[in-house]
Amino acid sequence: MPIELTPGKLTPGKVVGLKAVSDDRGVIAALAMDQRGLLRNMLARELGGGEPPAEMVSEFKTLVAQTLTQEASSILLDIEYGLEATKHINGKGLLLAYEHAGYSPDKPERLPSLFEGWSALRIKEAGADAVKILVYYTPFEKEWVNDRKKAWVERIGAECKAVDIPFFLEFLPYDVHGEGEGSIEYARRKPEIILKSMEEFTKDRYGADVLKIEVPMQMAHVEGTRAFKGQKLHTRAEAMEFIRAEAALTDKPIIFLSAGVSSQVFLETLELAIESGAHFHGVLAGRATWQDGVPVYVKGGGAALEAWLNTTGLNNVREINKILKSAYPWHEARSIQG
Numbered sequence: 001m002p003i004e005l006t007p008g009k010l011t012p013g014k015v016v017g018l019k020a021v022s023d024d025r026g027v028i029a030a031l032a033m034d035q036r037g038l039l040r041n042m043l044a045r046e047l048g049g050g051e052p053p054a055e056m057v058s059e060f061k062t063l064v065a066q067t068l069t070q071e072a073s074s075i076l077l078d079i080e081y082g083l084e085a086t087k088h089i090n091g092k093g094l095l096l097a098y099e100h101a102g103y104s105p106d107k108p109e110r111l112p113s114l115f116e117g118w119s120a121l122r123i124k125e126a127g128a129d130a131v132k133i134l135v136y137y138t139p140f141e142k143e144w145v146n147d148r149k150k151a152w153v154e155r156i157g158a159e160c161k162a163v164d165i166p167f168f169l170e171f172l173p174y175d176v177h178g179e180g181e182g183s184i185e186y187a188r189r190k191p192e193i194i195l196k197s198m199e200e201f202t203k204d205r206y207g208a209d210v211l212k213i214e215v216p217m218q219m220a221h222v223e224g225t226r227a228f229k230g231q232k233l234h235t236r237a238e239a240m241e242f243i244r245a246e247a248a249l250t251d252k253p254i255i256f257l258s259a260g261v262s263s264q265v266f267l268e269t270l271e272l273a274i275e276s277g278a279h280f281h282g283v284l285a286g287r288a289t290w291q292d293g294v295p296v297y298v299k300g301g302g303a304a305l306e307a308w309l310n311t312t313g314l315n316n317v318r319e320i321n322k323i324l325k326s327a328y329p330w331h332e333a334r335s336i337q338g
Contacts, residue, residue: 013164021074021093026329028282036101046298157207169208240276247278251334258288
């Protein structure tokens with residue numbers, strides 16, 4: 001359907017960028033391949049320890065990109081290891097991550113920083129259709145920490161606005177109570193962390209065009225799901241109410257990330273979101289699509305990974321795309337329609 005711009009809504013460059021990363025319906029059926037430290041750790045574990053060479057990380061990203069973008073609308077890559085992969089994306093849309101990956105274990109506040117030597121303008125000049133940043137955030141953090149993070153996001157939103165490129169904002173929760181992110185106590189707090197974060201970052205002052213989010217609960221604790229592991233925190237009905245509440249907090253397009261879960265758990269999460277009736281506008285699916293290819297690559301090399309990607313990997317993406325037939329186009333969001 002044609003997209004009409006309304007006064008005060010999206011500028012032409014942002015519309016062009018969002019169209020480029022979406023499918024023909026306007027659904028964002030994107031892959032996430034911007035992992036850096038996490039991917040290095042996954043490769044190192046399969047190698048039996050030791051740091052994998054940069055060329056290995058880059059090759060893995062390139063093989064994933066050139067195969068899985070056959071079925072995706074776009075891909076998210078990084079500046080550090082992913083620039084070669086940007087040349088092999090089958091003409092699909094490109095998002096580039098702007099933030100420096102990871103955080104120092106001796107700095108529990110997880111303060112963000114940008115990748116040195118780059119800007120939103122340079123990202124656009126590198127061929128990206130959109131800029132993505134990630135910020136670790138919890139409303140329970142110290143006030144000075146959250147003030148720094150909020151100002152950091154504001155600056156990036158203003159920078160993307162200045163060069164007229166879409167800004168995808170991802171916020172990830174974390175533990176500040178010493179309970180551990182694998183604990184039942186943290187899982188109990190998670191809905192409040194996610195919902196309050198959504199309430200904050202949907203504000204216009206941050207300039208985000210699309211919010212990349214987690215569902216507000218851990219599926220392993222939702223009774224009545226295939227992902228349920230035995231410790232109940234929520235019923236299916238309660239989980240769906242959390243998802244509806246999350247979507248209701250914003251007028252911006254929202255897309256779900258896979259948060260490191262398996263392909264089957266991510267598919268069930270998306271099915272639950274659709275059953276809830278909440279409007280969402282796509283995915284940026286990461287490890288759920290490609291993580292099982294890591295041991296295949298380490299054991300068998302590039303040819304073995306390509307074979308896996310052309311079968312299991314592509315099937316993972318196709319299964320997500322089937323569910324996305326029930327997602328909504330980004331241009332139906334209230335922030336765009338007015």
